[in-house]
Amino acid sequence: MVPQLSWYLALSAVLFTIGVVGVMIKRNVISMFMCIELMLNAVNLTFVAFSSFFRDLSGQLFVFIVMTVAAAEAAVGLGIIIAIFRNRESLDVDDARSLKL
């Protein structure tokens, strides 16, 4: 038995949903950040699955670009998290009510 494309799409949907739920229920900024990374990975899985099943290279190239964006997001996002923590002594999103640092 060979895995069908729908299997990979279902797995990707499940992972994405878990990521969304994590962003919703987590109150720690770092945990929310990791859930966003999980959602990016779910989308990457869809790209690679389509690319492999349709024999098209474009999907994997876009996965590469998505990974670059994720790395940039990690650098800037963690910088913002550190700035928030330095000013508020807390990583709780409920404490960060105003955009002013």
Next chain:
Amino acid sequence: MTAALFILFAGLAIGCAISMVVQRNPLYSAISLIGVFISLACLYVTLAAPFIAAVQVIVYAGAIMVLVVFVIMLLNVEDEERRPLRLRSLVPIAVMLAAVLFAEAVFIIFFVQTNPKTPAYTVSDIGMTSSIGGGLFTTYLLPFEITSILLLMAIVGAITLARTGGLLSTRAAVVPGAQVFPRELLDRQRHIDDLTPVATHSTREAEQLLGVEHDDDGDEQ
């Protein structure tokens, strides 16, 4: 064989993802997320995409997660405490939206199922490094260049955000008036357990607190 590998790694990925959301300690969440990344890399290998699998392990499980774990250790994050649920009235709406999302996913999956494609398990060079490099530098050259600009912006932004330069720069001549200072910013040498902020109500108080002296006013300390 491939189906068994898929089920193994898919189960591992889902289990690690659920563990990541359920854990209250961010460090355990990070380790679970690394498990998800490794499982996805194994799935990429079964999808005949070895380059993406290698990049997944190196960039995600290596670089990004090391950064996240470093920040968790640096900030000394404690466990989330349990708090009562706010917005309880919105729970039915949340359940309904989740049902809609699930229905959409099921619809798409079955829509794809009715149009099966032959999977690419024959030998091809689709996922190989050379073909990815060729595509990246010919057809997708413009996204590649835009990505490099994005990385440059991320570098500048990260440095701007992370740079403290102390509370005041060395050439600062004007001290602002009423404001609130975190205690640890005022005295970086000692370790302070008291984390309550210090409030000043005038420029003069702020100057005394920060140890800044005015040159033009002779009698000030």
